[in-house]
Amino acid sequence: MTDTLxxxxxxxxxxxxxxxxxxxxxxxxxxxxxxxxxxxxxQYQVLxxxxxxxxxxxxxxxxxxxxxxxxxxxxxxxxxxSFERAPTEASQPWAIFLPRxxxxxxxxxxxxxxxxxxxxxxxxxxxxxxxxxxPIPSALLRDGPNEITLRLFVWGPLTxxxxxxxxxxxxELRSSYDKRMLLFQTIPLILAAWQGTVGxxxxxxxxxxxxxxxxxxxxxxxxxxxxxxxxxxPTHQILHGFLGASVPLESALxxxxxARFTGLKVSSRLGWFVFLPSLIILAASAIGDxxxxxxxxxxxxxxxxxxxxxxxxxxxxxxxxxxxxxSSFFLGSTLTAVLVFWVHDALTVLDALPGxxxxxxxxxxSVVLIAIGIGLTLRVVRALNQADDFAGRLFRQVRDAxxxxxxxxxxxxERSRKEALAAERTRLMRDLHDGLGGQLVSIVxxxxxxxxxxxxxxxxxxxxxxKDLRLVIDAMEEIDGDLMLVLGSWRERISAQLRAHSxxxxxxxxxxxGLPIFPGLRPWHVIQVIRLLDExxxxxxxxxxxxxxxxxxxxxxxxxxxxxxxxxxEDDGSGFDxxxxxxxxSPAHPRTGRGLLNMKRRAELxxxxxxxxxxxxxxxxxxxxxxxxGTTPSADDRDGAAGERH
Amino acid sequence: MSSVRSNGGTxxxxxxxxxxxxxxxxxxxxxxxxxxxxxxxxxxxxxxxARQIVNASxxxxxxxxxxxPDGNGMELIREVKQRNGTTEIMVxxxxxDEESVISAIxxxxxxxxxxxxxxxxIADTVRNLLRGHSPISASIARFIVRRTQGGPGTNSRVxxxxxAKLTRREIDILxxxxxxxxxxxxxxxxxxxxxxxxxxxxxIYRKLEVNTRGEAVFEALQQGLIKL
Numbered sequence: 054m055t056d057t058l059x060x061x062x063x064x065x066x067x068x069x070x071x072x073x074x075x076x077x078x079x080x081x082x083x084x085x086x087x088x089x090x091x092x093x094x095x096q097y098q099v100l101x102x103x104x105x106x107x108x109x110x111x112x113x114x115x116x117x118x119x120x121x122x123x124x125x126x127x128x129x130x131x132x133x134x135s136f137e138r139a140p141t142e143a144s145q146p147w148a149i150f151l152p153r154x155x156x157x158x159x160x161x162x163x164x165x166x167x168x169x170x171x172x173x174x175x176x177x178x179x180x181x182x183x184x185x186x187x188p189i190p191s192a193l194l195r196d197g198p199n200e201i202t203l204r205l206f207v208w209g210p211l212t213x214x215x216x217x218x219x220x221x222x223x224x225e226l227r228s229s230y231d232k233r234m235l236l237f238q239t240i241p242l243i244l245a246a247w248q249g250t251v252g253x254x255x256x257x258x259x260x261x262x263x264x265x266x267x268x269x270x271x272x273x274x275x276x277x278x279x280x281x282x283x284x285x286x287p288t289h290q291i292l293h294g295f296l297g298a299s300v301p302l303e304s305a306l307x308x309x310x311x312a313r314f315t316g317l318k319v320s321s322r323l324g325w326f327v328f329l330p331s332l333i334i335l336a337a338s339a340i341g342d343x344x345x346x347x348x349x350x351x352x353x354x355x356x357x358x359x360x361x362x363x364x365x366x367x368x369x370x371x372x373x374x375x376x377x378x379x380s381s382f383f384l385g386s387t388l389t390a391v392l393v394f395w396v397h398d399a400l401t402v403l404d405a406l407p408g409x410x411x412x413x414x415x416x417x418x419s420v421v422l423i424a425i426g427i428g429l430t431l432r433v434v435r436a437l438n439q440a441d442d443f444a445g446r447l448f449r450q451v452r453d454a455x456x457x458x459x460x461x462x463x464x465x466x467e468r469s470r471k472e473a474l475a476a477e478r479t480r481l482m483r484d485l486h487d488g489l490g491g492q493l494v495s496i497v498x499x500x501x502x503x504x505x506x507x508x509x510x511x512x513x514x515x516x517x518x519x520k521d522l523r524l525v526i527d528a529m530e531e532i533d534g535d536l537m538l539v540l541g542s543w544r545e546r547i548s549a550q551l552r553a554h555s556x557x558x559x560x561x562x563x564x565x566x567g568l569p570i571f572p573g574l575r576p577w578h579v580i581q582v583i584r585l586l587d588e589x590x591x592x593x594x595x596x597x598x599x600x601x602x603x604x605x606x607x608x609x610x611x612x613x614x615x616x617x618x619x620x621x622x623e624d625d626g627s628g629f630d631x632x633x634x635x636x637x638x639s640p641a642h643p644r645t646g647r648g649l650l651n652m653k654r655r656a657e658l659x660x661x662x663x664x665x666x667x668x669x670x671x672x673x674x675x676x677x678x679x680x681x682x683g684t685t686p687s688a689d690d691r692d693g694a695a696g697e698r699h
Numbered sequence: 700m701s702s703v704r705s706n707g708g709t710x711x712x713x714x715x716x717x718x719x720x721x722x723x724x725x726x727x728x729x730x731x732x733x734x735x736x737x738x739x740x741x742x743x744x745x746x747x748x749a750r751q752i753v754n755a756s757x758x759x760x761x762x763x764x765x766x767x768p769d770g771n772g773m774e775l776i777r778e779v780k781q782r783n784g785t786t787e788i789m790v791x792x793x794x795x796d797e798e799s800v801i802s803a804i805x806x807x808x809x810x811x812x813x814x815x816x817x818x819x820x821i822a823d824t825v826r827n828l829l830r831g832h833s834p835i836s837a838s839i840a841r842f843i844v845r846r847t848q849g850g851p852g853t854n855s856r857v858x859x860x861x862x863a864k865l866t867r868r869e870i871d872i873l874x875x876x877x878x879x880x881x882x883x884x885x886x887x888x889x890x891x892x893x894x895x896x897x898x899x900x901x902x903i904y905r906k907l908e909v910n911t912r913g914e915a916v917f918e919a920l921q922q923g924l925i926k927l
Binding site: 479482485486487490491493494495497498499501502515516519522523526527530532535537538540541542543544545549552553560562565567 | 721723724726727766793794795796798799813814815816817819820836837838840841876877878879880881884888
C-alpha cells in the first residue's frame with residue numbers, strides 16, 4: 054500500500070509540473086509578443102491620410118489602416134497624405150519609412166515615384182514583416198507642405214494593411230529600419246542557413262542509418278522549411294501553391310518525426326492522411342485561380358498547422374510525462390512556445406488582434422527545428438562517443454586478453470622449463486647420491502681413519518668435492534633471482550668448513566632482506582658466484598691463518614634507480630701480495646695466484662666487479678654484482694666449471 | 700622433557716642407534732658420538748639388524764640412512780615412531796637433498812645429518828636435537844616455503860606437502876632460514892624472543908608430519924608417488 058503510494062506520487066506530480074512549466078513558457082511568449090519592434094520617434098509619423106474611394110472622392114482615414122477584404126486581382130488602394138518640411142531641415146536628406154504593410158506599396162512624393170516594394174521579391178512575403186525605406190530626392194522636396202501618394206497592392210491570403218508611415222530626416226529613420234531588417238530579414242536568413250546545415254547533417258545521418266526514421270523525417274521537414282524561405286512573392290501560381298502548402302507539409306513532417314522519436318506506432322493510412330492538406334493546397338494552385346488558392350489555404354492551412362503543432366506538442370508531452378523521456382520534456386516545451394506564436398499568427402491573419410501585423414510563428418518554428426536538430430546531432434555524437442568508448446574498451450579487453458594469453462603461454466613455457474630443470478636436478482641428484490656422493494663419503498671416512506699425512510689431504514679433497522657437488526645441485530634449483538636463497542645454503546656449508554678450522558664466522562646482512570632480486574639470474578651464474586666466494590673463503594682458511602672471517606651482504610645503489618648487491622668476504626689473517634705473477638711464482642703460496650685468477654675470471658663471466666685488497670690486517674674480497682645478469686653463458690664457462698679445487 | 704634424557708652422565712646415557720650400510724661412514728659417525736660419555740651408541744648395517752635392536756629396546760635417538768640393502772629407512776622411522784613417539788629421529792644423508800629428507804620429515808624425522816659432517820658437528824647436532832632444537836637446513840626451509848607460495852616453479856596443485864597449516868609467522872621464519880639469517884636475526888626482525896625460534900621450527904615439523912597410520916600415504920611416500 055505504502056509502496057504504490059510512493060511510486061504513484063512522482064507521476065502525480067509530473068503532470069502539474071509539466072503543465073505548470075508550459076504555462077510559464079506561454080506567459081513568457083505572450084510577454085515577448087507585447088514588445089513592439091523598433092520605431093522612429095513619434096514626431097515623424099504620419100497619422101492621417103485620405104483613401105480614394107472613387108474618382109475624385111477621398112475618404113479621411115487614420116493610420117494604421119486595415120481593409121476588410123482582400124482584393125488579389127483588384128486595383129490597388131490609393132492613399133494620399135501630406136507632411137510639412139521646415140526650411141531649417143532642408144540641409145539634411147529626408148526619407149520615407151514604412152514599418153509594415155501588406156502586401157506591396159508604391160510611393161510617390163509630389164508626383165514622382167520613389168519606392169516600389171514589388172521590386173524586392175522578399176518584401177512581398179507577407180509572413181516576413183519586411184519594412185521599406187526610401188530616400189526622398191531633395192529636388193522633389195519643398196519647404197512647407199509636401200504630398201505623398203501611396204498605392205497599396207494586396208495579394209496572398211491576407212487583407213490589405215498599412216501601418217503608420219514615417220517621414221523625416223534619413224538619419225532619424227534609418228536605425229529603426231536597420232533594426233527591423235536585422236530582426237525580420239537577416240536573422241531569418243541565418244536561421245534558414247543554419248536549418249539547412251542541420252537538415253543536411255540529419256539527412257546524411259539518415260542516409261547512412263536508414264533505420265533512424267526520426268532523422269529522415271526531421272531532415273525532410275527542414276528541407277521544406279529552407280526551400281520555402283527562398284521562394285519570392287508574388288511569383289508563379291504553382292510556387293504560390295507550394296508556399297501555401299509548405300508550412301502544413303513541414304508541420305506534418307515534424308508530427309511524423311515526433312511520432313517516430315517517441316516510438317509511437319502510427320498506421321500508414323493515418324500517416325499519409327496528415328499530408329492531405331498540403332496536397333490539396335498544391336492541387337488547388339495547379340488548377341484554380343489565385344482566389345481559389347487563397348480560399349483553400351485559408352480553409353486548410355492555419356487549421357492544419359494548428360492541429361499538427363498541437364498533436365506534436367501532445368505526443369511529446371505524453372512521452373515526457375509517461376515515459377519520463379527527458380528529451381521529450383524539452384521538445385514538448387519548445388513546441389508549446391511554437392503553439393503560442395501560431396495562435397498569435399492565426400489571430401493576426403483573421404484580423405482578430407489589434408496592433409502591428411507581425412508574424413513570428415515561422416521564426417519560432419525555425420528555432421525549434423534547429424534546436425531539435427542540434428539535439429539529435431548531439432545524440433548521434435554521444436552515441437558515436439559511446440561506440441568509441443565501447444570500441445576502445447573492447448580493444449583494451451582484447452589486448453588485455455591477448456597479453457594474458459601471451460603471459461600465460463610464457464608462464465607455461467617457463468613452468469615447463471623449470472619442471473624440466475627440477476626433474477633433471479632430481480635425476481642428477483639420485484645419480485650423484487647413489488654413485489659419486491657415496492664414494493666421496495667413503496673416501497672422507499677412510500681418510501679420517503688413516504690419520505694425518507696424505508690421508509688428511511685426500512679427505513679434505515673429497516670433502517671439497519662433496520661441497521662442490523652440493524653447490525651444483527643447490528644452484529640448479531629455481532630461485533627466481535633470489536641469490537639469498539643460495540647464500541643461505543652456502544652459509545651452512547662454509548660454517549661447517551670454518552668450524553673445522555676453528556675460524557669464527559661473522560655473517561652480516563647490512564640491508565633488510567639482504568640482496569635485491571636479480572632478473573636473469575641463472576644456475577650457471579650462481580655457480581660462478583658461489584665458487585668465487587668459496588675460493589675467497591678457502592684462501593682465508595688455507596693461507597691466511599685468520600681467526601675470524603666476516604661475510605657482509607648488502608644492497609647498494611651505484612646506479613640510481615637500480616639496486617644491486619655487494620658481497621664481501623673479510624678475514625683478519627696475514628694477507629698476501631696482490632702482485633699476481635710474483636705471487637704465482639712464490640713458493641710460499643703457490644696456489645693463491647691461481648686462485649685469484651680464477652676468481653677474476655668468474656667475476657668477469659657474470660659481469661660482476663671484483664676488488665681484492667690485502668694487507669697486514671687481513672684480506673678483503675668484495676664482489677659487486679650486476680643489477681642484471683647476462684643471458685648467455687660465455688664460451689669458456691665449461692672451462693671455468695672445471696676450475697681448480699683446493 | 701629433553702633435559703631428562705640428556706642427563707649429562709649423572710643417569711643412564713642417551714641411547715643412539717645408527718643405521719648405515721656403508722661401514723666407514725657408520726664407523727665415523729659412531730666414533731664421533733662414542734667419544735662423548737653421555738651417549739650409548741648401537742650400530743646396524745641393515746634394516747633387519749636395526750629392527751632386532753629396536754625390538755629389544757627403542758633408542759632415544761635414531762640416525763638412519765634411507766637406502767639400506769634390505770629396505771628403506773623410512774619404514775624403520777615409521778616403526779620407531781609408532782613404538783615410541785618421543786624418539787628423536789634424523790636421516791643420514793649424503794647430499795641433504797630435499798626429496799628424501801622431506802619424505803622422512805613427513806613420517807616423523809626431525810632433520811638430517813650429512814655423512815661427511817665433522818665429528819664435533821655430529822655430536823653437537825645430536826645434542827641440540829635432544830635439547831629440542833630440531834635442526835633445519837636452508838635448503839629444506841627453501842623447499843618448504845617455495846611450496847607455500849604456489850608461485851612459478853612450484854606446482855602447488857599437485858603438491859601434497861601440507862603447508863596450509865603453517866602460520867604466517869612460521870613461513871616468515873622459514874624464509875629467514877632459507878636466506879641464511881641466524882635465529883637471532885630472524886627473531887629480531889619478527890619481534891619475537893630468540894629462544895622461541897627452535898620451538899617454532901619444531902612446530903613446523905610437527906605440522907608437516909602426515910598421519911602415517913594410513914598405509915596408502917606411507918606407501919606412496921616411499922615410492923615417491925606423492926609430489927612434494
